[in-house]
Amino acid sequence: MIWEVRSMSTKTDVIVWEETVKIPTYKVGAPEKSPLFMETRAYQGSSGKVYPLPVTEKISNVKENVPYRAVILENEYLKVAILPELGGRIQRAYDKTNGYDFVYYNHVIKPALVGLTGPWVSGGIEFNWPQHHRPTTFSPVDYSYAQNPDGSCSVFVGEIDPMYGTKGMARITLYPEKAYIEIKGQLYNPTDFPQSFLWWANPAVPVNDDTFSVFPPDVNAVMDHGKRAVSTFPIATGEYYKYDYSAGVDISRYKNIKVPTSYMAAHSNFDFIGNYDEGKKAGLLHVADHHISPGKKQWTWGCGDFGYAWDRNLTDEDGPYVELMTGVFTDNQPDFSWLKPQEEKTFFQYFMPYKGVGRVGNATKNAVIGADTSNPHRAILKVYATGEYRNARIIVAAEGRTIYEKSTNLSPDSYFEDVFDATNIPGNCVVSVLTDDGTLLARYQVYKKSLKPIPKPAEPFKRPEDMRSTEELYLAAKHLEQYHHATYDPKAYYLEGLRRDPTDIRLNNGYGLLQLRAGNLEKSIAHFKKAIEKQTWKNPNPYHGECFFNLGVALDKAGREEEAYDAFYKSTWSSETQGAGFYHLACLSARKKEYVQALSFAEQSMLHNWHNMKARTLKAMLLRILGRDSSAFLQECHEIDPLDMGILYELSLQKNVFSDWKKMMRAHALNYLKLSLEYQDAGFYQDALHILRSCPDPNPLVLYYSGYILHRGGALDSARDYYLRAEQLPEDYCFPSTLEEQLILMDCIKVLKSAPMADYYLGNLLYDKKRYADAVRHWESAVKQKPKLAMAHRNLSIAYYNKEHQPEKALRAIETACSLKPDYPRFWLERDQLAAKLGHPVKVRLEILQKHEPLLSQMDVLYLRYITLLNCNEHYGEALHCLSSHIFHPWEGGEGKVAAQYRFALTQLAKQKMEQKHYQEAIDLLKRTLQYPENLGEGKLPSVPDNQTYYLMGISFGFLGDTESAKQYFTLATRGSQTPVRVLYYNDQPSDYIYYQGLAYRKLEQESLAKKSFHQLLSFGERHLFDLVSYDFFAVSLPEIEVYQDDLQFCNTQYCNYLRALGDLGLSRNKEANQLLERILAIQPDHQGASVQWSRNLRNR
DSSP states (O other), X not given: OOOOOXXXXXXXXXXXXXXXXXXXXEEEOOOOSSOOOOTTOEETTEEOOOTTSOOOOOEEEXXXXXXXXXXXXXXXXXXXXXXXXXXXXXXXXXXXXXXXESSOOOSSBOOEEXXXXXXXXXXXXXXXXXXXXXXXXXXXXXXXXEEOTTSOEEEEEEEEOTTTOOEEEEXXXXXXXXXXXXXXXXEEOOSSSOEEEOEEXXXXXXXXXXXXXXXXXXXXXXXXXXXXXXXXXXXXXXXXXXXXOTTOEETTBGGGOOSOEEEEESOOSSOEEEEEETTTTEEEEEEOOTTTOOEEEEEEOOSSHHHHHHHHHHOSSSOOEEEEEEEESOSSSSOOEXXXXXXXXXXXXXXXXXXXXXXXXXEOSSEEEEEEEEETTEEEEEEEESSOEEXXXXXXXXXXXEEEEEEEEEOTTOOEEEEEEOTTOXXXXXXXXXXXXXXXXXXXXXXXXXXXXOOOOOOOOOOGGGOSOXXXXXXXXXXXXXXXXXXXXXXXXXXXXXXHOTTOHHHHHHHHHHHHXXXXXXXXXXXXXXXXXXXXXXXXXXXXXXXXXXXXXHHHHTTOHHHHHHHHHHHTTSGGGHHHHHHHHHHHHHHTTOHHHHHHHHHHHHHHOTTOHHHHHHHHHHHHHXXXXXXXXXXXXXXXXXXXXXXXXXXXXXXXXXXXXXXXHOSSHHHHHHHHHHHHHTTOHHHHHHHHHTOOOOOHHHHHHHHHHHHHTTOHHHHHHHHXXXXXXXXXXXXXXXXXXHHHHHHHHHHHSOOHHHHHHHHHHXXXXXXXXXXXHHHHHHHHHOTTOHHHHHHHHHHHHHTSOOHXXXXXXXXXXXXXXTTOHHHHHHHHHHXXXXXXXXXXXXXHHHTXXXXXXXXXXXXXXXXXXXXXXXXXXXXXXXXXXXXXXXXXXXTTHHHHHHHXXXXXXXXXXXXXXXXXXXXXXXXXXXXXXXXXXXXXXXXXXXXXXXXXHHHHHHHTTOHHXXXXXXXXXXXXXSSOOOOOSTTOOOTTHHHHHHHHHHHTTOHHHHHHHHHHHHHHHHHHTTOOOOOOTTOOOBOOOOSSOOOHHHHHHHHHHHHHHHHHHHTTOHHHHHHHHHHHHHHOTTOHHHHHHHHHHHHHO
């Protein structure tokens, strides 16, 4: 990005402009066309489901200059660039006073597979909501910019979240003569459901040996995702992220963290977090009221081989960074808060450079204070200000007396530093920074550390049947919904509670909402009525109106409008549901053309949420149809939310000019579909159709929506025509997901009688809503009417395997899909995934993939399966060639798979050399396993064991007659714990290394330790063989993009039997070992460890 600093006409200027910039970029490939149902994928500690979004896995290895639209803000001190085409992120934040990029400036756009749906880029400030990392972090957003009456300038970036329908907007503002960036967040839930969200603004900062994270002085403990682990801070003294800090290590310093590590402040009463570079005497601070912004987090890839690999994956020359995440309405990941229907939450946060102060005692948006009182005789005081303050006063006081006072000029150009005599200063001294007229800029009561308890890690939920009360069951179910939990299902907790008390109000309302989200209207109505029956047991006027509101929504969607009207009206008797209740009454009245009454209801809705943009848009519609002047009202609305598409549409109608509105709407169908629903719900069918006809996106949903609107408006023939046109369009990237879309597709099927594409789309939606049997019924109907619909066959394969447990039927379905689309690599990937789960011979699987060799390298994950099968079939040289000649792009959390095949191929080739007595060549091959080539995209974690490598090197040196080296490597091979462990998290290592540890002890003539290793393997396998296993409650990263679900019980059985076999081998119980190995391979022929050991035993017989 060319970065010229514009000359300012006056010091009070702030300017904003838009321009095209060219940035070196590694482009991404087209997203996957297949709907992906990732039901048990964990991501950032919560659900990793991606539907209704496509996943992108292909990243180019060629850098090229790509033009981007950038919006630039600049004042006397700062220059800030925002890229609306890349998620609205702040790409660069530059301090003009010292030439310092106070957030990490990545000179290239080099995406890696870190985001929920794939591509993610490092650098700048990323806005993450309603989950982390935002699903559309790499996608264009809505944006505008403005000059404000006070001389400031603002850029607005925002969008509707395609998963849950909430809307988020950030207003990014620079003020005259201020060296900070203000972010105003506006989060709004326009849906009829409570929606949970988090907000983490994610600035990256450059790091080196001189940098440290600036956490508030009262932070004595930090916690991992989900609070599953805890460490003291800043000095860690135990194990954290499987790394030993028992020597006492300062983990605020990047250079001391060798492994990928997250930590979040357990608690702080301060408002800041930051990072500082001692070499440059400059850093970044974030300031926000800790009462709404408790989240203070650092993430790093680690200062080690693993981290260096990810640095290379994400930048060319800009080196490492850490993320200093700042959470609003959240203190952990995951930690979600609620937005009720039509509720808005707003907040402010500030990002600013600072100089000289280093360790911060306290900070506000106006000033930063540092006070070093560690020397009992000499105190060092440092102050930095974000504005120019002449004759500012700095005062240190204690117990009613002034200890130090000085008047000085403060400015963002520099910082203040002074030393004063600290002898006999009381411990409770207070530093104040004031303007010359006495206005307080910042205050710091010098913090005295004291011993405080360290919080305990969180505990997983008990099983539903083990919960003590219906209240606990309700709270557990609500928590699982609120946190989008990846591995536990709220349904089980609701049902157990209702089994115990079928009349419980909260459980009926909660489970009714769960059913309503899934589109089970009649079931939801029954539960809402059950809740209301209990609520009104002795009193017709309950304390809460939520059950009535939810009943109204369900009845309205079911077409029972008069009953819905009554329920909504009753909900308005309670304050918390008045805003949304009156809105729906306004819509129902407008549908009946009772516009005056509708306007009254809309205005009552606004009284309970002045920023309710749905009610405002509805009021604008009603004013227009009633012929009343709405100009002032529309301007007021536009100032509240410049990105509200309904208000922009109404403004365009006034001018009869739609070009600006269309530009703001962008090309993607989502904005058009969502806006058309607002007009449709109020009976403004012509407007809804006009909005849809303006959409340039050829998404079939645009035509389905149009047909539905026409049908509701009484134009059945026209509706049929639109439905037929929708049926003819390609299915690519059409992923319906909402309750409204369920009703639309059902209407299409009813109108057309034969609508295979509507059946297919409806099957996708229902499967995502966990209505599996209904999904299968619609997919089967689709392929019956349209036998060549490959994607429906593929989806049926997933359902047959995962839900109906019919593996052979699943195989036939995926093979049908492959035959219909033989040039689509994902189908062959999924076919092989299923073949592996069905235990097909590795030779047959390899032969099938080899018939489609041109497709294999188009997907890394498919190419890796091919390489794995080459290794399984003992084509090690060919596997190594493939590994060495391809650039891989691993998923975050999926590291280790490519490297494992690299190590395996080299190790097996080394064994062949050893058999041929070419021991030096074997040693050279084994040494290559200790460090990975850059093209693998993976670095090595310290926890990866090299026991097998060192053992084989010891053997080879022994045969070469180098007994000293042999002993050295045998000793290295004994490293590590002798206690086997489960494999729970992505960086956990299997315990098979203990086998080679035992062999090495034997070579060192320490037979008792050797036997201990083998017995440990044997006893662990026997002890845990019959364990009932399930997905971990605290699963943070289960990144597999695999549609056929794993059988965890099977995986545990195989793991335990393999460890038993290794134990038997070490104890020379070869017969028992072979029986176990044969049992493993009979059902899992691609188990590489078992295959190698079995082949070795076979040769040694």
